[in-house]
Amino acid sequence: xxxxxxxxxxxxxxxxxxxxxxxxxxxxxxxxxxxxxxxxxxxxxxxxxxxxxxxxxxxxxxxxxxxxxxxxxxxxxxxxxxxxxxxxxxxxxxxxxxxxxxxxxxxxxxxxxxxxxxxxxxxxxxxxxxxxxxxxxxxxxxxxxxxxxxxxxxxxxxxxxxxxxxxxxxxxxxxxxxxxxxxxxxxxxxxxxxxxxxxxxxxxxxxxxxxxxxxxxxxxxxxxxxxxxxxxxxxxxxxxxxxxxxxxxxxxxxxxxxxxxxxxxxxxxxxxxxxxxxxxxxxxxxxxxxxxxxxxxxxxxxxxxxxxxxxxxxxxxxxxxxxxxxxxxxxxxxxxxxxxxxxxxxxxxxxxxxxxxxxxxxxxxxxxxxxxxxxxxxxxxxxxxxxxxxxxxxxxxxxxxxxxxxxxxxxxxxxxxxxxxxxxxxxxxxxxxxxxxxxxxxxxxxxxxxxxxxxxxxxxxxxxxxxxxxxxxxxxxxxxxxxxxxxxxxxxxxxxxxxxxxxxxxxxxxxxxxxxxxxxxxxxxxxxxxxxxxxxxxxxxxxxxxxxxxxxxxxxxxxxxxxxxxxxxxxxxxxxxxxxxxxxxxxxxxxxxxxxxxxxxxxxxxxxxxxxxxxxxxxxxxxxxxxxxxxxxxxxxxxxxxxxxxxxxx
Amino acid sequence: xxxxxxxxxxxxxxxxxxxxxxxxxxxxxxxxxxxxxxxxxxxxxxxxxxxxxxxxxxxxxxxxxxxxxxxxxxxxxx
Numbered sequence: 068x069x070x071x072x073x074x075x076x077x078x079x080x081x082x083x084x085x086x087x088x089x090x091x092x093x094x095x096x097x098x099x100x101x102x103x104x105x106x107x108x109x110x111x112x113x114x115x116x117x118x119x120x121x122x123x124x125x126x127x128x129x130x131x132x133x134x135x136x137x138x139x140x141x142x143x144x145x146x147x148x149x150x151x152x153x154x155x156x157x158x159x160x161x162x163x164x165x166x167x168x169x170x171x172x173x174x175x176x177x178x179x180x181x182x183x184x185x186x187x188x189x190x191x192x193x194x195x196x197x198x199x200x201x202x203x204x205x206x207x208x209x210x211x212x213x214x215x216x217x218x219x220x221x222x223x224x225x226x227x228x229x230x231x232x233x234x235x236x237x238x239x240x241x242x243x244x245x246x247x248x249x250x251x252x253x254x255x256x257x258x259x260x261x262x263x264x265x266x267x268x269x270x271x272x273x274x275x276x277x278x279x280x281x282x283x284x285x286x287x288x289x290x291x292x293x294x295x296x297x298x299x300x301x302x303x304x305x306x307x308x309x310x311x312x313x314x315x316x317x318x319x320x321x322x323x324x325x326x327x328x329x330x331x332x333x334x335x336x337x338x339x340x341x342x343x344x345x346x347x348x349x350x351x352x353x354x355x356x357x358x359x360x361x362x363x364x365x366x367x368x369x370x371x372x373x374x375x376x377x378x379x380x381x382x383x384x385x386x387x388x389x390x391x392x393x394x395x396x397x398x399x400x401x402x403x404x405x406x407x408x409x410x411x412x413x414x415x416x417x418x419x420x421x422x423x424x425x426x427x428x429x430x431x432x433x434x435x436x437x438x439x440x441x442x443x444x445x446x447x448x449x450x451x452x453x454x455x456x457x458x459x460x461x462x463x464x465x466x467x468x469x470x471x472x473x474x475x476x477x478x479x480x481x482x483x484x485x486x487x488x489x490x491x492x493x494x495x496x497x498x499x500x501x502x503x504x505x506x507x508x509x510x511x512x513x514x515x516x517x518x519x520x521x522x523x524x525x526x527x528x529x530x531x532x533x534x535x536x537x538x539x540x541x542x543x544x545x546x547x548x549x550x551x552x553x554x555x556x557x558x559x560x561x562x563x564x565x566x567x568x569x570x571x572x573x574x575x576x577x578x579x580x581x582x583x584x585x586x587x588x589x590x591x592x593x594x595x596x597x598x599x600x601x602x603x604x605x606x607x608x609x610x611x612x613x614x615x616x617x618x619x620x621x622x623x624x625x626x627x628x629x630x631x632x633x634x635x636x637x638x639x640x641x642x643x644x645x646x647x648x649x650x651x652x653x654x655x656x657x658x659x660x661x662x663x664x665x666x667x668x669x670x671x672x673x674x675x676x677x678x679x680x681x682x683x684x685x686x687x688x689x690x691x692x693x694x695x696x697x698x699x700x701x702x703x704x705x706x707x708x709x710x711x712x713x714x715x716x717x
Numbered sequence: 718x719x720x721x722x723x724x725x726x727x728x729x730x731x732x733x734x735x736x737x738x739x740x741x742x743x744x745x746x747x748x749x750x751x752x753x754x755x756x757x758x759x760x761x762x763x764x765x766x767x768x769x770x771x772x773x774x775x776x777x778x779x780x781x782x783x784x785x786x787x788x789x790x791x792x793x794x795x
Contacts, residue, residue: 125746154771158748186771299738303745328768332758335773339759339766433775437763440778446764540777541743544766 068225069117071139074150075162076123077545079178079208083150084120085557086214087221104135111218114226119144125158126303127165129267131472137262138271146172146225153183153190153205154546157307157314164237164306167199168258174224176217177205182546187322195317209551237261240305241290249289253282261306264290264298331546335430344434351427352453355418359411359457360488366410374403389586396593397582402575408458408677409566415454415461416562417555424550428468429542436540442522443529445469446540448478452521455485456514459678460566463685471540477528479686480694481521483674484701486514489632493669496636500650501662509663513670520671520701581630600626614668614703615661615710629673660717664710672702718788720765721781723757729786730754736783744784748772754789 074080084092088107105120121139122132140147149166151159159177167173175195183190196203204220206213238257253260259275262268263283268276276283290298338347381395422428428450436446447469454462462482469475494513498506584600591597596619604619604626611617620642628635643652657665673695674682683691723729731751734741749755749769758773759766765776776784 126742128742128746155748157770158746158772161746161748188771297738300741303742304750307745307750328771328773331773332768335758335766341761429775433764433766433777436775436777437761440763446777540775541740541747541780542775542777543747544773544775546771546773 068114068146069119069144070146070148070221070225071119071121071136071144072148072150073121073136073140073162073166074123075125075152075155075159077543078123078150078152078159080120080123080150082208082551082554083148083176083178083217084118085554086208086211087116087118087217090557090560109218111222112226114222116221116225124162126162127262127267128265133267134269137267137269140166140169140171141271144171146174148221148224149173149175151175151177153177153179154186154188156190156195156318157311160310160313161306163199164310165258165261167201168237168256168261170256170258172225174202174220175199175204176208176220177203178208180205181207181209186328187320189319189321191317191319195313198313198316209548237302237306237309240309241301249282249286253279253286255279261302264302266299328546331544334547335544338427338430339434345438348431348434351422351431355422359414359418363411363414367407370407370409371403374399374407378403392586392593393579393582396586397578398575402571402578406567408460409563411458412461412566413559413563415457416464417559419454419461419465420555420558421550423468424548424554426545426547429544432468432540432542433544443526444522445471445474445478447542448474448525451478451482452485455482455487457488459483459485459487459674460681463678463681466685473532476686476690477525477532479682480528480690480697481524483678483682483694483698484517484521484524484671486517486670487632489675490670492633493628493635494666496639497653497657497662497666500653501657501659509666513666516667516705517670520705524697524701578630581627610703611668611706613711614706615664615714616657616668618656620656621665625668625672628669629675629679631675631677632669635669660713661710664706664713667709668702668706670702671705672699674698718786719782720757720767720776720784720786721760721762723760723786725757725760728754728756728789730789731784732787733785734783735785736780740780740783744774747774749774755786 072080072084084105084107087109089109091109092105092107107118107120109116109118119139121136124130124133124136127133127137147166147169149159149163151163156177163173163175177190177192190205192203192205202220202224204216206216208217238260255275255278259272259279260283262272263276263279264287287298290296290301294301296304337343340347378395378399381391381399384391419428422431431450432446434446435449439446439449448466450468451462451465454465459482462485463479466475466478466482469478490513491510494510495506498509502509581600584603585598586593587599588597595601600623601619604623608617608619608622611621620639624635624638624642627638639653640649643649643656653662673679679691679695682694720729720731731749731753733751734744734749744750749767749772753769755767755769757765757767760781762781763778765781767774767776
């Protein structure tokens with residue numbers, strides 16, 4: 068039996084989903100879009116329940132998430148579990164009332180029983196169940212003992228006594244200003260009528276919409292003429308009124324509002340304080356950053372020596388040299404260099420979800436909003452951009468906290484300009500040779516230029532991408548909570564699997580390609596002047612003549628750098644006579660000016676493969692390709708400008 | 718008066734929410750609409766935090782002039 072779980076964000080949907088399905092879950096994407104789809108299975112009393120975790124939404128509107136939820140509810144699931152918040156009955160009902168109109172079996176789980184008790188909110192479950200005519204279970208999902216109740220409740224609701232199908236008409240409340248007969252003549256389920264009157268049409272409802280389009284438009288006109296408001300507003304307000312009048316009926320409040328949120332408000336007074344807010348945020352970010360690398364690097368080191376050991380083992384074996392080179396230079400170096408980042412990535416996700424689950428992340432976005440606003444950016448863009456200094460991959464994944472699709476896309480596209488830790492070795496090598504006295508300043512200037520380019524790009528994109536409507540962010544500040552260990556571990560596990568899968572597919576494939584290009588023809592030295600990759604380097608190196616580094620070694624280093632930016636260092640070292648000679652030989656090719664121009668290029672040009680693939684996963688192939696060319700162009704342009712201007716000034 | 722002009726700590730009644738469909742729908746679905754009594758617990762003349770019952774909402778830069786409010790006489794109830 069297929070059941071969908073739906074509800075507002077922050078109602079504990081994922082907690083309940085995790086409890087029900089444990090490790091039996093599958094994370095993928097909804098077909099054709101990049102919204103995550105989670106499915107899981109559990110068996111109770113011999114019945115197998117397939118659970119789909121639908122996106123957390125506040126209402127059924129035109130957002131991508133809502134459209135997915137609508138189509139899944141119509142087409143995919145046989146029953147719906149609606150998760151509500153005991154402390155926010157009115158708002159929970161707002162979405163539920165619309166879903167009930169669908170006519171599929173729905174059961175309600177009211178979470179946060181404990182919070183409600185603490186806030187002195189008492190919900191009369193029996194009355195609510197009677198009014199809505201559905202089964203209700205009030206629980207505290209964070210308490211594992213509740214698991215069995217939930218399973219039993221689901222079994223009872225959907226199997227033993229299939230829950231009633233309810234349709235408290237919402238539209239009947241519109242009778243004062245709507246032609247009642249015309250309304251009933253529509254001949255479609257009220258669920259659809261409400262959607263269409265709100266101008267929401269999804270792929271799965273398009274067909275029905277076409278049939279009733281004229282009648283819907285007629286009704287919309289009447290509503291708008293009679294009320295002076297849009298039919299969307301009228302419908303929303305009607306559902307809103309019903310929701311809150313039901314809330315009034317079933318809720319008793321024992322504690323005055325002032326005291327209810329006292330703890331949360333006191334914490335907020337400190338962390339969102341005008342003066343302390345930003346320093347506190349900076350401190351938390353610093354700690355997180357520090358721990359990701361401080362804990363992650365030793366583990367990465369273990370991974371690295373593991374791969375090195377395998378490499379040594381393969382080198383020592385008496386096997387076909389082509390196979391040997393393929394295994395050690397292609398596979399081990401390729402996949403290994405990506406997998407060694409796994410500990411950092413997983414830790415980054417751990418800290419991100421601690422920040423998110425505790426409720427702090429929403430405050431951080433609030434704190435940074437004024438600051439970011441000065442640069443025409445969103446408060447929520449700050450977090451991914453900051454994470455980008457560590458590694459662009461988790462940073463781009465972190466853009467998921469931004470709801471506005473346009474703002475999210477912009478943040479995804481500018482994050483690669485944040486100088487990640489993989490670029491630092493290149494800076495250190497070059498500044499150590501060419502800018503011995505001002506090393507720190509030069510490195511800092513690169514980070515700074517990255518930020519400036521990101522801000523300028525964001526402003527350009529803002530102009531180009533038409534936002535449906537530009538408004539500052541509105542976001543809920545959830546109550547503070549202590550994150551659940553189990554949920555955190557599951558989340559880390561999930562992320563690790565996704566990352567490993569990626570290393571095994573796209574990165575594996577590109578490693579083979581790069582290896583082949585730098586190995587053949589096979590009678591020449593690996594990555595030497597006569598290999599195919601050098602020939603390619605020679606073909607494209609003329610592009611970089613205006614930027615001051617138009618020789619094939621630089622081009623090939625940059626090509627290898629796409630693989631992982633650190634590779635620029637090892638490739639350069641290979642080309643220029645090894646570790647002993649490289650500082651001397653590099654100076655024959657580079658002047659301080661062209662070295663700086665090359666560093667600018669390294670900073671800005673093409674994100675590494677892992678980043679490109681995550682852009683593809685998060686924003687689609689089109690934007691991944693765009694990002695590739697855009698960053699390449701910006702990198703080339705800026706390094707050329709710097710080289711040319713520098714030449715004139717000298 | 719706009720919500721951006723409300724001093725921190727005061728309670729007001731929302732009179733009107735202006736702005737496009739996106740803005741109105743977002744704020745409505747979060748559980749706030751005209752007629753509601755809200756308390757402004759932070760106001761930095763940019764971002765604002767308001768509370769209605771158990772719902773706590775941050776309004777980002779530029780939203781403070783989209784919500785028209787009026788003072789309400791302070792009564793014990795909510």
